[in-house]
Amino acid sequence: MSDDLYAQMKQAVIDGEAEAAAALAQKALDAGLPAVDILDEGFVKGIEEVGDLFARGEFFLPELVQGAEAMKAAVAVLQPALDASGAERKALGTAVAGTVAGDIHEIGKTIVCSMLSAAGFTVTDVGCDVPVEAFVEKVREMQPDLLLLSALLTTTMPNQQKTIAALKDAGLRDAVKVMIGGAPTTRAWADEIGADGYAEDAIEAVAAAKALVGAE
Numbered sequence: 001m002s003d004d005l006y007a008q009m010k011q012a013v014i015d016g017e018a019e020a021a022a023a024l025a026q027k028a029l030d031a032g033l034p035a036v037d038i039l040d041e042g043f044v045k046g047i048e049e050v051g052d053l054f055a056r057g058e059f060f061l062p063e064l065v066q067g068a069e070a071m072k073a074a075v076a077v078l079q080p081a082l083d084a085s086g087a088e089r090k091a092l093g094t095a096v097a098g099t100v101a102g103d104i105h106e107i108g109k110t111i112v113c114s115m116l117s118a119a120g121f122t123v124t125d126v127g128c129d130v131p132v133e134a135f136v137e138k139v140r141e142m143q144p145d146l147l148l149l150s151a152l153l154t155t156t157m158p159n160q161q162k163t164i165a166a167l168k169d170a171g172l173r174d175a176v177k178v179m180i181g182g183a184p185t186t187r188a189w190a191d192e193i194g195a196d197g198y199a200e201d202a203i204e205a206v207a208a209a210k211a212l213v214g215a216e
């Protein structure tokens with residue numbers, strides 16, 4: 001019976017059915033299944049499949065977003081049980097993420113955050129139009145493993161560079177791995193500004209983030 005439920009969970013994420021995903025999570029908890037198993041055997045399998053479908057060009061952005069939303073809905077139901085059981089999910093690391101100053105494009109950054117959370121990172125999303133100094137302060141305060149900087153405008157890309165320079169000035173550059181992304185950015189730009197990582201999309205971002213924290 002649990003195998004059947006896990007299969008339904010996987011399918012709910014693939015179908016982007018947030019309400020169904022939340023209901024299945026509750027049903028599985030009520031049936032006494034461990035929250036960690038529900039997550040790993042059910043919903044994570046779904047989001048992995050969504051990622052594969054997207055990478056193969058069979059799914060497009062709306063399906064990716066809906067899959068991530070369904071995953072988030074399930075995680076929200078499971079979170080108290082996960083906390084109460086003390087069963088720590090395999091924590092891969094911590095990340096602070098935001099869109100740089102002058103830039104209010106946040107959809108891609110939010111998807112990257114969802115995917116990283118789903119993969120096991122603890123992510124603090126500091127929003128969009130984030131001033132350079134605010135990123136530096138967050139890094140000082142939270143000491144995350146990763147800082148993710150998104151930019152969607154050619155005019156705001158330089159703020160990724162400025163943030164990295166400001167981290168250096170604050171003596172924090174070696175304390176955090178900086179990953180950049182956003183449609184106009186490239187690996188060459190990441191190299192030029194001394195970022196530690198770059199990814200073209202949210203799926204690649206998970207792999208790159210794992211590599212940066214030595215998780216895979």
Ligand code: B12
Nearest residue numbers: 103104105106107108148150153154180181182183201202
């Ligand atoms: C939606 C959108 C908006 C929305 C944003 C809503 C919101 N809340 O986010 C609104 C309407 C507000 C907007 C405003 C503007 N926009 Co606009 N916008 C877009 C549009 C159509 C889609 C962006 C998007 O969400 N894509 C979907 C997401 C999922 O993709 P993504 O952002 O690229 O993210 C993926 C990857 O890049 C990567 N990624 C993203 N961030 C990060 C971070 C890290 C660390 C990593 C590893 C990976 C990563 O992973 C994501 C998921 O796979 C683009 C066109 C386009 N094709 O990109 C124009 C576009 C970006 N906008 C553009 C412009 C010009 C503007 C405006 C200046 C328009 C104006 N004259 O007012 C304003 C600027 C406002 C501002 N100050 O920021 C131009 C930019 C041109 C340029 N070269 O700079 C574009 C390219 C449109 C165009 N073809 O002209 N925009």
